[in-house]
Amino acid sequence: GAGVSQSPRYKVTKRGQDVALRCDPISGHVSLYWYRQALGQGPEFLTYFNYEAQQDKSGLPNDRFSAERPEGSISTLTIQRTEQRDSAMYRCASSLVPDRGRGTNEKLFFGSGTQLSVL
Amino acid sequence: RKEVEQDPGPFNVPEGATVAFNCTYSNSASQSFFWYRQDCRKEPKLLMSVYSSGNEDGRFTAQLNRASQYISLLIRDSKLSDSATYLCVVNKGNTGKLIFGQGTTLQVKP
16 A cells, blocks of 8 residues: 555554454565653654564553564564553554654654544 | 653644644653654655754654754645645664654644
């Protein structure tokens, strides 16, 4: 596809269930980021990858959250034993080139997001 | 202290007005600076990168002040279509971690 694709678009789940959110970045994009956004707030950093390597996971709230990108393309964000406080918009973004390790970032392209509701 | 701070506003201005937003960041080693725009319930989109020398794109001007650790966005001749949330984005130190501010909401009135 032409843009970053996220699925599902909406996810409603019951507390205690596990959920997996998928992100398909723009073809050829090296870096992939996950953010969480609450209403009225800016995107909150969760984690990011260069190729298949997870570079920084300091934003993952706790060990119920994990992310992977095994082949350097599609990524999955998994939340285990969901809680109501996990309800938010989860956004994925990709960029063409990595930051080269010196903080010289490139433009991010965002997907439409997955709206997660935990009942 | 938040790593990237913005005044959430809202800023309510009439069409044609000039409006400026500031954003402060805490890590003096940061190298990458951006302004993104986000429309209601949509994904953020890059408005402009911010360079040390400052840069201009039509009615939009971005400035970086490293000494005081802030970046600014100036919008001249505001249009109704400029109504949106403007997000300041800074990388963390010398890493690729990109941190977003809370966003500043702009409402341009007829």
